[in-house]
Amino acid sequence: MKKILILLFIINQLIFALDISSQKIKNANTLFLKLEEKNIKNPKLTIDSHNIDFFEIPNKKDSYYALVPISYYKEFDKYKIIVSYIKNNKKVFKGINIEVIDGNYKSEIIKVTDNSKVTLNDKNKKRVDKEYKRAMNIYNKTTPKLYIKDDFIYPINSKITSDFGKKRVYNGTLKSYHSGTDFRAKNGTIIKAINNGKIVIAEDRFYAGKSIVIDHGQGIYSGYYHLSKKNFKVGDFVKKGDIIGLSGSTGRITGPHLHFSFRIHGILVDPLQAIELLNNNL
Incomplete structure (x- = not known):
């Protein structure tokens, strides 16, 4: 049973296709996240307790996107983005680490x-x-x-x-x-x-x-x-x-x-x- 559960977990991670434009981002720049998954509800992400919704990508089935704007005043540090959605009446989570770096504006x-x-x-x-x-x-x-x-x-x-x-x-x-x-x-x-x-x-x-x-x-x-x-x-x-x-x-x-x-x-x-x-x- 334990092996079956591990196998199901691995399969689920493979199906959960999540891409991010970059994991290092300058202050006042924007991140693009793309989520590909079938039959899901309420996809969203959370960063610093702030929720951002995903939207369907036009003309792409089972594909969603979210934009994460980074404030000019955001502290230069590492952060975790938590992506979640509901599938088969269960909530699925995945974390992505990002780092905000100095844009070196003149x-x-x-x-x-x-x-x-x-x-x-x-x-x-x-x-x-x-x-x-x-x-x-x-x-x-x-x-x-x-x-x-x-x-x-x-x-x-x-x-x-x-x-x-x-x-x-x-x-x-x-x-x-x-x-x-x-x-x-x-x-x-x-x-x-x-x-x-x-x-x-x-x-x-x-x-x-x-x-x-x-x-x-x-x-x-x-x-x-x-x-x-x-x-x-x-x-x-x-x-x-x-x-x-x-x-x-x-x-x-x-x-x-x-x-x-x-x-x-x-x-x-x-x-x-x-x-x-x-x-x-x-």
Whole structure:
């Protein structure tokens, strides 16, 4: 009987096909997990007591995926991801070890001529706080439907002027890190939707200026900031390549450009790494 139980355990482990994009991950990067198994329910993973759902991979039977965004501020250490699902009324578990490593992001000094954008008065502090809370209420929601149909594109074909993750020193004071990727774009340059989705933010914000945010479904959001013009409103559906607006110099900015951001399950991640990951795996 003992030999039979051991054999069944080995067979179960072989059937439980689980792949991970990498077991060493930089802070502010994203992991892709792929689970292949028949007749299962409620597949999910847990990391640091935080649950993330798996979703069915389009056009692939018995295949599921989950995205694990790693915060910029995540402590550099080893962690365990626990994957679970229900099969034959029993819960099955598997653990995967990962290590979060330093992305070695550089620093840059930024001079903003309008000091009111750096040292905020009470009125602007309240506005920024209100805008942030409203946006996070959106980012922390997960649309079950995946709107994307094929690969992501870049919002603009232009030179990158500031990479994601750089520490931002505004007027001599360390304020934040660069939460997106900046593309060179003079005023009025066409900005395109990187994939299908619904517009969930279309407003003029204190820091980001005229902003468009697209929900691509299943926790994936892209943001386009400092625009001079917005072509869509909240609730509109856009397709990949649609012109969502024109670049500009609105908000806290030193000159015209496009600030492009990416969130997964509410967490800001490196947009270019996330796009490459999704294009290679979905």
